[in-house]
Amino acid sequence: MDMKKRTTRRGRRSVGTLICGEAPTERRPPIFASVLVLMFLGSSVFSSAETSKVWKDWVSGKPVIPDYSWAGYKYGTEAIPDVTWEVFNVIDFGAVANDGKSDFDAIQKAVKAAEANGSGIVFFPKGKFLVAEKEGRKESIKIHGANIVLRGSGSGQGGSEIHQKHHYVPEDTTKKWTTPPVFSFETPGSGAYHFRLRESFVPVTTVVEAAKNGTFRIDAANASKFKIGQTIMLHMQNTAANDVFLKGLKPRDIFHEIVDNGVSVAEKHTVVKIEGNTLFLEEPLHTDINPSHGWKVYDYPTTQGWGVEDIHFSGNSPTPFVHHKDYIHDSGYFAVEMIQGKNGWIRRCRFTDLSHACYATGCMATSFLMNTVDGHQGHGNFNTKWGYGNLIGLCQDLSDIGSFHGCGISHEHVGGVIWRYESVGETKQTPRCGGPDFHAQFPYCSLWDSSVANLRNNGGASFLQPNHLVDLTFWNFEQIGEKIYHDYWNMPKTAEEKKDMYFGKTKIVYPNYIGFHGVRSTFNEDHLGIVESYGTPVEPESLYEAQLTHRLGDAPSWVLEAKSEWGKVKLMHKEAGQ
Incomplete structure (x- = not known):
C-alpha cells in the first residue's frame, strides 16, 4: 500500500468510519505487524503537495478533526495592537541602564504607576537593566492591573536587555519547578485555573x-x-x-x-x-x-490586555543543564509568566540562558509570537497550560542542543495551537531534546501545525498521565534529528524499541498525523488516529491559517503581516545570538 496516499481512521469508535472509502470497522489487521515504518528524506516542496482529504472532508462539514482556529489574541480575529497608552519610562522611576546596580525597585514603581493610571506602557530604553543583583530573591515584579504592556527598544543587538544575574528561590526548594519568574502578571485572587x-x-x-x-x-x-x-x-x-x-x-x-x-x-x-x-x-x-x-x-476572573514586547531577557542558568538536579537547574532562571489573563501577548522577545522563557498559565486567547530562545540548554522554553485557546506561533529555539523539554501545551489546556515553530538547535551535531512537550494532566484538542522539531523528551509524572487526551493533531510536522520509536500506549518490548524510545514513553490517545515528514521514524500504527500522507506534506500548508480563513470568510491580514515580519525578526535574533 502506498503510504503517501493512505489515510486511515483509528480509535474514533464514536465515528465508526475510516477515511478514503475504507469500510467501517472496529479493528483491522495491522500493517507491517502493527508497526508502521516511515523512511523518507527531508521536507518536500509544498507547492507540489496534494490537497489533504482530511481538509476536504472538514470543509464539507464532516467532523473528522476539530476547528483549531479558536486560538490566539482575540481568537485570531484581530492583530495584536500597537497600543498608544501613557508611557511610564523606568528611567523616570530611578532605573539606570548599564550602571551595574539593581533596577528591580524602580521597575516595580513604574509598574505601580501604570496600574494606578488604569493602563500604561512600562518603557525600557536601550541598555541593560538588572533585576537579580542580590542572591536569594523570592519575589517577582508583580503586575495585577489590566492593560499594562512592558515595552523595550528592541530585542536584538543594542536594544533593551533585562538581566537576571542570580537565580530566584522558591518558597519550597524541594518543589524544583516552582521558582518565581522575574515578571509575574497575575489576576487578583488567581488560582482558579486549577x-x-x-x-x-x-x-x-x-x-x-x-x-x-x-x-x-x-x-x-x-x-x-x-x-x-x-x-x-x-x-x-x-x-x-x-x-x-x-x-x-x-x-x-x-x-x-x-x-x-x-x-x-x-x-x-x-x-x-x-x-x-x-x-x-x-x-x-x-x-x-x-x-x-x-x-x-x-x-x-481574568485580566485583559497584558503585553510584553521588544525586550531581550537574559540569565545565568547552569550549564550543562541537569534535569531535576535541583530547583536552580529546573526553574531558577525564569523570565515571564501570565496567570489568568485574556487577550494578552508576548512578541518579538529574545530569551537567553534561561531555565524557562515564558508561560501562559490559565490564560485565554493569548499569543506568544515571533520569539526566540537561544544560548545554552534550559529546562523548557514556551508553554501554555490550564487555559483555553492560546497560540504559540512563529517562535524558534536556537539554543545549542535544544531545550530539554520543548514547546509545550499541558495541564488541562484546551484548544492550544503551536504554529510554525522551529527547534533549529536540534539540527546541530548532538540533537538531544526539544519536544513537543505535553507533560501530563489531561490536555486535549491541541494542534502542532507546520512546525519543525524532534519528537523527544516529553515530560510528565506517570501518575498524572496520559500526557494528552483526544484530538491531538500533527499537521505537516517535520521530524528532525535521530529516528524515533513511537508507541503511544504500550511500553517498548524489544531492545531496538527501547534504544530508540525518546518519545515512546509518551501516552497519547490516538494522535492524528497528516503530512508528517522528515527523518526515518517508527510507529505502532494501532495507536494512531487519522493517518494521511506520511512522508509528504499536504495542502493547506498551515491548518490553523486555513481554518481561521474559513471561519472568518477571508484571510486575516495580521497572519501575512506577522509571517513577513517574522522573517526580519528571526534574522535579527540569529545575528544577535552569534
Missing part, C-alpha cells in the same frame, strides 16, 4: 442539559448570578468520563489520578448572552457535555 489550588473555590451552578462539541451554549441549573462578559470555567472530574476522553483505551495501572479519580477537564469560556438559564458562549465547546458526569460552572 480548582484544587483553592479550597474556597466553589461552583456557582451545575450544567443540567447535554451540549454538543462545537456548539456555543450550556444550560445551567441557575444562571441568575452570571453577567455578560464574565469569564467562567466548566469543570468535571469523573471516572465515568474516562472512556470518552480515552476513546475506549484502558488506562495503565500507574495512571493513578485517572484510575482513582477520573479524567479532569476544565474549559474556560466567556458569556456573551443570557436567556433564562441558558448561557451563550463566545468560544465553542471542545467536548460533548454530559450532565450525568457532574459538570459544574465556576466564576473564572
Whole structure:
C-alpha cells in the first residue's frame, strides 16, 4: 500500500468510519505487524503537495478533526495592537541602564504607576537593566492591573536587555519547578485555573442539559448570578468520563489520578448572552457535555490586555543543564509568566540562558509570537497550560542542543495551537531534546501545525498521565534529528524499541498525523488516529491559517503581516545570538 496516499481512521469508535472509502470497522489487521515504518528524506516542496482529504472532508462539514482556529489574541480575529497608552519610562522611576546596580525597585514603581493610571506602557530604553543583583530573591515584579504592556527598544543587538544575574528561590526548594519568574502578571485572587489550588473555590451552578462539541451554549441549573462578559470555567472530574476522553483505551495501572479519580477537564469560556438559564458562549465547546458526569460552572476572573514586547531577557542558568538536579537547574532562571489573563501577548522577545522563557498559565486567547530562545540548554522554553485557546506561533529555539523539554501545551489546556515553530538547535551535531512537550494532566484538542522539531523528551509524572487526551493533531510536522520509536500506549518490548524510545514513553490517545515528514521514524500504527500522507506534506500548508480563513470568510491580514515580519525578526535574533 502506498503510504503517501493512505489515510486511515483509528480509535474514533464514536465515528465508526475510516477515511478514503475504507469500510467501517472496529479493528483491522495491522500493517507491517502493527508497526508502521516511515523512511523518507527531508521536507518536500509544498507547492507540489496534494490537497489533504482530511481538509476536504472538514470543509464539507464532516467532523473528522476539530476547528483549531479558536486560538490566539482575540481568537485570531484581530492583530495584536500597537497600543498608544501613557508611557511610564523606568528611567523616570530611578532605573539606570548599564550602571551595574539593581533596577528591580524602580521597575516595580513604574509598574505601580501604570496600574494606578488604569493602563500604561512600562518603557525600557536601550541598555541593560538588572533585576537579580542580590542572591536569594523570592519575589517577582508583580503586575495585577489590566492593560499594562512592558515595552523595550528592541530585542536584538543594542536594544533593551533585562538581566537576571542570580537565580530566584522558591518558597519550597524541594518543589524544583516552582521558582518565581522575574515578571509575574497575575489576576487578583488567581488560582482558579486549577480548582484544587483553592479550597474556597466553589461552583456557582451545575450544567443540567447535554451540549454538543462545537456548539456555543450550556444550560445551567441557575444562571441568575452570571453577567455578560464574565469569564467562567466548566469543570468535571469523573471516572465515568474516562472512556470518552480515552476513546475506549484502558488506562495503565500507574495512571493513578485517572484510575482513582477520573479524567479532569476544565474549559474556560466567556458569556456573551443570557436567556433564562441558558448561557451563550463566545468560544465553542471542545467536548460533548454530559450532565450525568457532574459538570459544574465556576466564576473564572481574568485580566485583559497584558503585553510584553521588544525586550531581550537574559540569565545565568547552569550549564550543562541537569534535569531535576535541583530547583536552580529546573526553574531558577525564569523570565515571564501570565496567570489568568485574556487577550494578552508576548512578541518579538529574545530569551537567553534561561531555565524557562515564558508561560501562559490559565490564560485565554493569548499569543506568544515571533520569539526566540537561544544560548545554552534550559529546562523548557514556551508553554501554555490550564487555559483555553492560546497560540504559540512563529517562535524558534536556537539554543545549542535544544531545550530539554520543548514547546509545550499541558495541564488541562484546551484548544492550544503551536504554529510554525522551529527547534533549529536540534539540527546541530548532538540533537538531544526539544519536544513537543505535553507533560501530563489531561490536555486535549491541541494542534502542532507546520512546525519543525524532534519528537523527544516529553515530560510528565506517570501518575498524572496520559500526557494528552483526544484530538491531538500533527499537521505537516517535520521530524528532525535521530529516528524515533513511537508507541503511544504500550511500553517498548524489544531492545531496538527501547534504544530508540525518546518519545515512546509518551501516552497519547490516538494522535492524528497528516503530512508528517522528515527523518526515518517508527510507529505502532494501532495507536494512531487519522493517518494521511506520511512522508509528504499536504495542502493547506498551515491548518490553523486555513481554518481561521474559513471561519472568518477571508484571510486575516495580521497572519501575512506577522509571517513577513517574522522573517526580519528571526534574522535579527540569529545575528544577535552569534
